């Protein structure tokens with residue numbers, strides 16, 4: 208029997224509808240949530256993601272502004288732009304699309320974003336708060352995965368979650384969020400010896416390693432929930448995840464497809480965080 212598909216497009220749409228209602232309520236109170244999207248350089252995939260983020264903002268009545276900077280922008284110029292956005296009243300969320308050109312230090316740039324506008328949840332303060340379980344913006348991709356599990360009725364408490372991948376924006380925070388929901392978490396990565404001996408223990412397997420079709424049937428326990436965070440191109444330039452879907456389908460109880468699984472949730476949770484930022488600003492103003 209085939210695995211049940213966790214449909215990120217559908218779940219994302221449901222969440223976007225409720226975010227749109229929150230936008231409408233803010234507008235009634237005279238506030239339009241505003242997102243600034245900073246894109247540096249000519250990375251084609253980044254340009255597509257940024258366009259989709261802007262379209263998604265417009266679709267739910269939010270304001271978005273693109274700050275498009277050339278590849279040769281200096282770090283100082285970029286930091287200056289961010290300082291300017293930090294001080295703008297009409298901008299509630301700021302995101303700097305990653306990756307940045309090699310001559311710019313991503314950590315320095317991200318740390319410059321005001322924490323109350325850090326809707327990507329990447330800044331050191333946001334990450335620290337998340338680790339401590341304090342209220343903060345959660346990074347959009349792992350936050351989206353948590354929503355996929357919740358909307359699919361998948362129990363987390365007491366389950367063994369195995370993460371394959373240790374990036375700052377997905378793998379590491381993913382483990383923390385699952386831990387906070389009482390999963391037992393194991394971190395693994397591309398250099399873990401005998402990877403299948405770990406992944407085979409997973410009740411929930413998160414593939415976030417960034418390698419096309421890396422997770423095969425030998426990595427997956429019968430009945431596991433498999434979440435594929437990867438977005439890769441295969442040898443025929445076809446979009447694919449980190450999981451070999453055809454092999455794992457029927458072994459997993461549930462699986463996310465690529466495209467249409469985790470990807471749409473990343474943008475959904477960005478909208479969610481931006482509306483949250485605007486609501487918090489309004490609430491603070493009214494105090």
Ligand SMILES: Nc1nc2c(c(=O)[nH]1)N[C@@H](CN(C=O)c1ccc(C(=O)N[C@@H](CCC(=O)O)C(=O)O)cc1)CN2
Nearest residue numbers: 256302303304305306327347466467468470471473474
């Ligand atoms: N500042 C950020 N930079 C990057 C992030 C991020 O969360 N914040 N994540 C990724 C890219 N990304 C968003 O920016 C992103 C990637 C993929 C998708 C998505 O919807 N994917 C679709 C397929 C899209 C396609 O056809 O190519 C899917 O999986 O269905 C959304 C957002 C790195 N940079």
